[in-house]
Amino acid sequence: MLVLGIETSCDETGLALYDSSQGLLAHALHSQAEMHQAYGGVVPELASRDHIRRVVPLTEHVLAQAVRTLSDLDGIAYTKGPGLAGALLVGASVAHALAFALKVPALGIHHLEGHLLSPLLAEPKPAFPFAALLVSGGHTQLYAVGGLGDYVLLGDTLDDAAGEAFDKTAKLLGLPYPGGPALAELAQRGRAGAVNLPRPMKDSGDLNLSFSGLKTAVLTLWRREPASEQRRADIACEFETAIVDVLVAKSLAALDETGLTRLVVAGGVGANRRLRERLAHETERRGAKVFYPDLQFCTDNGAMIALVGALRMEQGKQSDLAFTVRPRWDLSSVVR
Numbered sequence: 001m002l003v004l005g006i007e008t009s010c011d012e013t014g015l016a017l018y019d020s021s022q023g024l025l026a027h028a029l030h031s032q033a034e035m036h037q038a039y040g041g042v043v044p045e046l047a048s049r050d051h052i053r054r055v056v057p058l059t060e061h062v063l064a065q066a067v068r069t070l071s072d073l074d075g076i077a078y079t080k081g082p083g084l085a086g087a088l089l090v091g092a093s094v095a096h097a098l099a100f101a102l103k104v105p106a107l108g109i110h111h112l113e114g115h116l117l118s119p120l121l122a123e124p125k126p127a128f129p130f131a132a133l134l135v136s137g138g139h140t141q142l143y144a145v146g147g148l149g150d151y152v153l154l155g156d157t158l159d160d161a162a163g164e165a166f167d168k169t170a171k172l173l174g175l176p177y178p179g180g181p182a183l184a185e186l187a188q189r190g191r192a193g194a195v196n197l198p199r200p201m202k203d204s205g206d207l208n209l210s211f212s213g214l215k216t217a218v219l220t221l222w223r224r225e226p227a228s229e230q231r232r233a234d235i236a237c238e239f240e241t242a243i244v245d246v247l248v249a250k251s252l253a254a255l256d257e258t259g260l261t262r263l264v265v266a267g268g269v270g271a272n273r274r275l276r277e278r279l280a281h282e283t284e285r286r287g288a289k290v291f292y293p294d295l296q297f298c299t300d301n302g303a304m305i306a307l308v309g310a311l312r313m314e315q316g317k318q319s320d321l322a323f324t325v326r327p328r329w330d331l332s333s334v335v336r
């Protein structure tokens with residue numbers, strides 16, 4: 001089964017072709033990061049308009065890359081939510097128009113299900129069941145994943161997501177949007193332990209998280225002393241270490257609580273090098289194993305949507321002709 005995947009939930013237009021027997025055949029991505037940079041964050045209306053411009057040329061591009069034509073498609077999968085309503089509607093309407101014209105099924109996919117299962121695009125793939133740390137710009141959650149459509153939420157952020165905290169702190173330190181990668185780069189020049197930040201909820205005894213206090217603590221540090229380049233790097237280093245400390249502690253606690261031995265890390269913050277190094281080390285010490293998607297599939301992409309689309313369409317799932325998007329959507333409500 002050959003499925004076209006369309007991701008337009010935020011500021012990336014991602015297109016991909018996934019074949020059930022041959023795997024990922026092609027993928028293409030256009031990031032709007034540069035366009036939104038001038039505003040310090042995503043401008044929803046600009047995002048929607050740009051998706052409209054990109055989605056058809058990128059579809060043609062992936063088809064050409066895989067030497068396939070529209071008539072080879074067996075189904076179209078698109079991100080139905082959560083995300084920006086206008087941006088989601090671009091992918092949803094293009095998917096349904098194409099599916100109607102080609103007389104193939106269309107299927108709306110949960111964006112977080114895409115992130116959660118994205119390590120299945122890599123080798124070696126994690127077998128079910130596994131624990132999953134989902135760390136994106138909008139979400140920081142821990143799940144127990146029993147199989148396709150079996151997602152039990154173990155812990156959630158009470159306020160800011162880890163990626164959001166990276167982005168807001170980066171902005172505060174005068175770094176460009178998106179802040180995560182820029183802050184991580186600055187942190188490399190920082191001295192470990194030169195300044196101190198809290199590890200919010202690290203020992204809370206549950207699997208919930210909270211990052212907004214950390215951002216406020218950075219603000220206090222930043223205002224206390226005149227800013228030198230070294231101090232900025234020291235703060236970035238301590239901030240990154242604090243977030244990584246908490247994420248690692250909660251991920252290990254999730255493994256303990258569930259008795260699972262496989263951990264999947266997905267979402268944009270999963271690209272963070274320090275997080276990867278620490279988790280690799282800590283899981284190995286416990287005889288557990290950690291799985292990641294390829295770096296290019298950590299952040300938003302069409303490949304994860306095409307993958308989940310193919311897995312679900314193989315089970316006969318498809319959406320109605322009358323479609324809608326779900327800007328807010330709880331992953332635990334998604335079932336087989």
Ligand code: KG4
Pocket residue numbers: 010135136137138139162163164166167178179180181184267268269270271272273298299300
């Ligand atoms: O999963 P994603 O692409 O988008 C959402 O669905 O939210 O995640 C984007 C987030 C942004 O907050 C970005 O700053 C963060 O991932 N990010 C990173 C790194 N790369 C991306 N955060 C820390 N370190 C990185 N290397």
Ligand code: ZN
Pocket residue numbers: 111115136137267268299300
């Ligand atoms: Zn995402």
